[in-house]
Amino acid sequence: MSTPHLNFINGEWLAGNTLAPNLNPSNLADVIGEYAQGDAAQLDLAVRAAETAFPAWSTGGIQARSDALDKIGSEILARREELGTLLSREEGKTRAEGIGEATRAGQIFKFFAGECLRLAGEAIPSVRPGIGVEVTREPIGVVGLITPWNFPIAIPAWKIAPALAFGNCVVLKPADLVPGSAWALAEIISRSGIPAGVFNLVMGRGSVIGDALVKHPGIAAISFTGSVGVGRRIAEACVQGHKKVQLEMGGKNPQVILDDANLQQAVELSVQSAFFSTGQRCTASSRLIVTEGIHDAFVEGVKARLAGLKIGDALTAGTDIGPVVSQAQLEQDLSYVEIARSQGATVQAGGQRVACHTGSGAEGFFMAPALITDSTPEQRINREEVFGPVASVIRVKNYEEALAVANNTEFGLSAGIATQSLKHATHFKRHAQAGMVMVNLPTAGVDYHVPFGGRKGSSYGPREQGRYAQEFYTTVKTAYTLA
């Protein structure tokens, strides 16, 4: 039995109540390691440690914070291949995608190492003579970070880095399915020079650790990424507890393809954003909204591209699409294919569980990417988030109908258009009801130094990432001085 991976609380590694195995979705016989499962008492210990550490950390100067973040970023980048491999082994995205995600995590820490030196205020003249007004930003306190399984290192990174940069203390509760990457990140942070209690990791179930974190009176703010259902309950608890809250949730992202699109480019970017990373990206395009003139050629193009993809072990070179993350997620994905069929849509390709095409051929949660056609905007397949390698095509008459269908959803995370028309691209950028808009690019795949987030049912509260992250991780103070 390998050494168990413990929780990190007040600068020490502490065993939890129990241990849980971290399983490889590409190979169900592969146990990556045993990870601690904390309880509410341990979570309380972590919050109290963070509260104790906060006064010194929040006032201790920005150079120490910048140095620590830079050191963390450097180590992640130096170890990106190893961290990316671990990530792919536990989550199932391909190794190349895993290394890309680890790289992004390192870059985020480097970015915020600079951002904490750039936090500025304002000096404003008072309307009353002889008085000066200053507006400054201060840290908010102890922040609770709750992260999903689909980006096991990048999402923890894009919450931890700004939280620490702006002087807050942190309690991280990572997704129970993928504790390995979060633990590896915590281990790097533990050696960065950050004082005990400033950063804490408590692994365990959302219903236990997540719930206790959200309700703890010592927590000033919660940043959550995950499903709409859990997010809504967290928001309600945060309002009750008077906590600042930021939610990044699901999507039903539209990809519009107009008659004048470059066909090959449209096929490639649609396959990329709908099916790569096994479709398990909140920014994946799951509704392909295609105008009549290009519809049939587009569907044939996507089918041909899907036929050439290799589905298999995430760690094997040559794999295009890794496994679905878990049995429960696989069942959900397969059930939505059946729902689409039962409501009158046509399954053109995939949609069934398959054996591993690459690597050892071990048993895993592999699914052939599902392309669904003849679907209508009202069908459940076009209204509910599946969160797997499943995309449906909606045929529309023209740009105006495409835009209306694209916006006909409760979500609003990312929206894309494939067109050669400047007029339509410009109109779409302005009128797509989404936090992020892509022109001739996949809906998934974003930069690390600019804001990330959505609108409508996809997001709530200030944006994450880039300079805009300071909105959530700081609070504003207005000071008046009589000259």
Ligand code: NAP
């Ligand atoms: P999830 O089930 O909502 O879980 C997210 C996190 O919340 C996990 O750490 C989970 O813990 C925890 N949690 C569960 N119940 C809780 C409770 N009662 N109180 C507090 N925390 C609780 O979501 P997921 O399945 O991990 O992730 C998939 C979802 O995330 C999709 O909807 C996807 O669109 C969304 N997502 C959004 C973005 C974005 O930026 N918009 C990015 C990535 C993913 P356990 O793991 O222990 O259940």
